[in-house]
Every structure is written in C-alpha cells, then in structure tokens.
Amino acid sequence: MVGTSSFLEVPIEEKDQSERVKIALRDAGNQLLLAQEDTTSLILPILKIETSKYQLSFEEELSFEPTMLVEAIASGFKKTSLPVNYRVEVIQCLDGEVAYSYEINASEEKTIIPCAGRFLPKGCYLINVRFLENKFELLTLRGGLYVLLLTTLLLTFLAFRKRKIAISSQEKDTKHTTLGSFRFYPDQHKLVKEAVVIGLSKKECELLEIFIARPNQVITRDELTKKVWEDNGVFVGRSLDTYISKLRKKLSQDTSIKLTNIHGVGYKLELHSS
Secondary structure (H helix, E strand, O other), X not given: OHHHHHHHOOOHHHHHHHHHHHHHHHXXXXXXXXXXXXXXXXXXXXXXXXXXXXXXXXXXXXXXXXXXXXXXXXXXXXXXXXXXXXXXXXXXXXXXXXXXEEEEOOOHHHOEOOOOOOOOOOEOEEEEEEEOOOOOHHHHOOOHHHHHHHHHHHHHHHHHHHHHHHHHHHHHOOOOXXXXXXXXXXXXXXXXXXXXXEEOOHHHHHHHHHHHHOOOXXXXXXXXXXXXXXXXXXXXXXXXHHHHHHHHHHXXXXXXXXXXXXXXXXXXXXXXXX
C-alpha cells in the first residue's frame, strides 16, 4: 500500500509548475485590470481545468486590446521561468465562442499572433492557457528519465550529422555573398567563417540581406520594420533592436564589419578593408 500511495502522489516538479502558472496568470490579470484603471474588482481563483490547461477569470466585465494580453502573459511567464510553448484563447462567457486566440512557440516561425489593435468590447471573458508541451509529464511515468536521456542522445547525434553534412557540402554551394571573412548563404539562413557554420533566424537573414544590398548606407528603422515585419503579425516593443543586437554579435568575429546605430534614424552596415 505504501508503494501505491507514493506512485499516486503528484510529483513536486508538477506542483511547483502549477503554482508558478497561477502566480503568472494572476499577475497578467492584474496588469489587464490596471490598464483600464481598475484597482478594486477581483481576479477570481485561477483554475487548473486539465493537465496542462489553466483558466483566468474576473469578478467584473472588462475590455482590453489583445496586445495587452499577449505582453502581460509573456511577461508573467518570463518572470516565473515557465515553458514558452503555449496557446491562449479568450472565451466569451455568454456563448462560449472564442473572441481572440494566439499561439506562442519557442520557434518564432511557429508563433501565431493575429493582428491586434481592436479592443474587445466590454464583457465577461474566460482566458484559457494551454501548454503545448508539459516538460514535467515524463517525470510522472516510470522510466521517463531514460526516455528523456535517449531522446537527448538521438537529437545530439542528428544535430552533429546535420552539421557535418552542412560543412561538407558548403564548398559545392555557389549561391552566397562574400561579407568580409564571412560567406552569407541567404537560402540556408547561415553565415560561414572558415569551417564554422553560424545559424541565422529567418528575420536575422532578412535584415542582413537588406544591409548587404546597401553597404555603408543608412537604412531607417521604419524601412527595416516595414520590410521584415509587415504582414507577419504584431510588431512588439524593441523587436528590431533585439534582432540587430543578435546579428551584431554573430558578425563580431570579423572586425572589418560593423552594424552601427545611427541615433534616432536607423542602422548602417559599415565595411572596412582588413
């Protein structure tokens, strides 16, 4: 009987995650209320309605712009170190219909945030958050740790094999642009310096293509955001500066290349003779 009782107990890690989710969602709810200058109405208890699904609700009706919700939940999850793969649905209490939904994924290309900008009308809403991956589930199964270990070894092997193939085939690939001591392969989203392959995200690649087409010229922030982010969902906060910073770090191995910030205007790719 002792063994059975122990097996049925909820793992400590899962309890901890559940508590952190509730803290993060309560914080997000508070931000939504404060945004509409509501400091008195209550946030109702956060409910865990399924294994990896939680519900946020409010005492009073409210109205909010979807971007507020996206940023509030992202901020709370970041503070509490929660998984970054999740789906959010705003449900109308009256008829159970979905008023707004979006999905955040660790892979930026899989993130879906429909165009916002329109306030949801004042009403009763339930905000459901479902985690697409529960990293604690394996811990509840006997032998889960071994499965995780084997998966990690397999992924490591596949990553090594992919890297080896990429390096061996790079000499045959002629579709590249020389940038200082780098070779830039836009179709493959990568920079190559000697035998080292430096991966680029889709947006890093798009930005670098723009800069390479116009070296030593100032390109405005408006032009960069329009060309890279237009029709690709919501442009939140300092996304451009974040990607420029990542790109600058990857190019820093070649001192003849600089991505310079032109204050209040934009950026310039400076190429100097070695």
